[in-house]
Amino acid sequence: MENNFEIQTLGAATIPSPLNLAKEDGNKFYRFVEEDDQFLADITLQGFDTCIQHNIRPACLDKAGPREHLYFNPKNTKAAIVTCGGLCPGVNNVIRSLVMALHYFYGSERILGIPYGFEGLVPEKGHEFIELHPDKVKDIHQFGGTYLGSSRGAQNVERMVDTLIEHKIDMLFAIGGDGTLRGAEAIARETEKRGSDIAIIGIPKTIDNDIDLIDKSFGFETAFDTATPIIRDAHNEAAGAYNGVAIVKLMGRDSGFIAASAAIAMPVVNFVLIPEMSFELGGKNGFLAALKKRLDLKHHAVIVVAEGAGQHLFETDSVPKTDASGNIQHRDIGIFLKDSIKHYFESLSQEITVKYIDPSYIIRSAPANASDSVLCNQLAYNAVHAAMAGKTKCVVGKMNNQLVHLPISKVIEKRKKIDVEGDLWFSALQSTGQPFSLL
Template sequence: MNNTATFDIDTLGKPKFKSPLQLSTVRGDSIFNFISENDRLVFDLSFEHYQKCIANQEAPLCLEKAGPRQNIFFEPPKTTAAIVTCGGLCPGINNVIRGVVMALHYFYGIKRTLGVPYGYEGLNPEFGHELIELNPDKVRDIHQFGGTFLGSSRGGQSVSTMVDTLVKNEVNILFAIGGDGTLKGVDAIGEEIKKRDANISVVGIPKTIDNDIDLIDKSFGFETAFDVASPILRDAHNEATGAYNGISIVKLMGRDSGFIAASASLAMPVVNFVLVPEMDFALEGENGFLEALRKRLQSKKHAVIVVAEGAGQHLLQQTDVVKDASGNVKHADIGVFLKEKIEEYFTDIPVTIKYIDPSYIVRSAPANSSDSVYCGRLAYHAVHGAMAGKTRFVVSKVNNRYVYIPISEVTKKRKKIDLESEFWFSVLQSSGQPFSLK
């Protein structure tokens, strides 16, 4: 990617209505507060990239700055918006729903906002789910609770059928809150809308508790997830130290990326082993995990192990690949597997093993203060972009600035922990875990 065109955002047409927001102060050619369509932020801030651009006389790869525009595409009194939440639960979903409804109503005077119940199922009439009328009074307090006020589901529906539902209900903007599968789904909806030459904007607000969406700084709910997991690790440590050769195994979410396991272990530094999907480790052998665990018990008489759900799948020897409704591979339970292998290995010394799986508690928690602020700002920026007629984009933070990114760019691959990064080195330093377990 070496030109600014890569991250260009699709638009429905030229904005021709004046924004109702009272923001701008015009002084000469400058407009303050409103974001110019020419405002761009450099993606790669490294000096190396800067030197390369200078040497090759290339423009740097840039992102479109998020925020309110002076001119908007949709006429507020005639605009209908809809919100859908898909996939697994994650802290902060209700905050985003609330933020979108509030921004539409109070910023732009949108009178009709619809909630789509139970994910993409709600856009398929065959399921019989009725769309929900949303307003500030209805969503005012939902941020206090975890889960999703609208309900969710996994799996896609007929794209054509979903677009038919949007058209039938005269929806002009669809906000989709979800992860990789949800974003791919709403991008497909946007492609079908484009084929029909319909003026419907589709916007993705990236939600994944695993923090595995590519390019962006972090997804909402992730910080709450490891915040909630941290005291669980503290309690697991108490269990482990309460017995001679006590071992606590805590399994946290992380299908393909181990950011929650690693971050929680840094936040509560009582963990001795962190096993994540990105690492290849062996059980047996002189440098394998079980022998490293033995050395730990010999030295300290207890151990705390944190394992991400997708770690160590190469050890389980599954013959059949089973996928869920979203197309994700359903992993075998690595936590139970480790517990059994540890019990089999330590036949010569007594060990006490406690296995803890708090995954559904973590993902169902309400957002903490930091995530709550983040969710609100994501919602506002999503609304601003949609009202300007932008479509098939996600809103997020990159380099700590709010930007719009084409959905197609963030769904190309999953973000993973770099095992040679300072972040992972911090995990190893905190835990005392060997650099290699194989």
């Protein structure tokens, strides 16, 4: 792994932190993080041996956490928070924790909520900023969705930066996925070009868990946690009919982490189909033949399919359709699978019952579970610490189970996908009992 994880700063941090970490006896509640507190990016023995062999310093990541000296004077600092992209469990937890950390840790009282994503930074859209304070956000973590509203699509970067400068905003916290982080980096480049000292900190949000390098995105665990009782009920539907088939479509445009994890968590699933795998419907080793074998043996089957799976089975559009964020709009694999299964068994004169369930919007609108709530708080607190210290163009996330700073440019290089030769997928195959190949 290349050693390119240096975090950009706005300047020298010279202002003493207001955080009092000392006890009366002089001992510490918690040690301030030093700039040389780092973790290895590659923790494998092979990576270590390579560095020794070539006499090179291993790639390292800066530890997240409070610094003893700050770049900004917290009392005079104005912060802004924006949420972009699709809904995801935990967004309100992050908003709440950002406000609480800014107010109670650092004494910052000027906190603005940007309504409806990056649209809110373009005055012509007509959205007014929301004044945020602890009393206003104290209960929002109990609800799904986003208190600030969200939107998709790029906005004029110059106009957004004009707005930040006009409102004298010192730090912007951007909560969102790949597209949001690209937008945040573009804003950071423009502020740098203008010589404006604005810290741009990303808090990675994607229900699909497809942001590269970080261990886990907030909301992902709630997603497959919420999906498991739905799969259980789907199994009841399938088992309640002779040759009953239940199809559950879960979110996962380009990565199948939710589908695979839910299938493992609720081990009544017989087939799980994800975007990373190759499979065919027909043929003696294809999916339909494998499904027939399952029905002939047990007379019911449960199928979990990620929304981005099986796109190769559709006719390719000459010009792919995209959504406002630039993501390719996938065809509906759930309905296609349902119709294909019906037609296949009709051709065999074999009677079946097919139930199709798509709980996607229920799942993404759910409030965060306990585990995700903990992660949301950790990310928010450390994002505030980073911004106050003058860090910019960075995200806070867990890598190798450590909270670290990562350059935005690194995490948006590619999407994280399931390794079909790795442990997670092997566990899914063992749990479902589906053939290793459906080709």
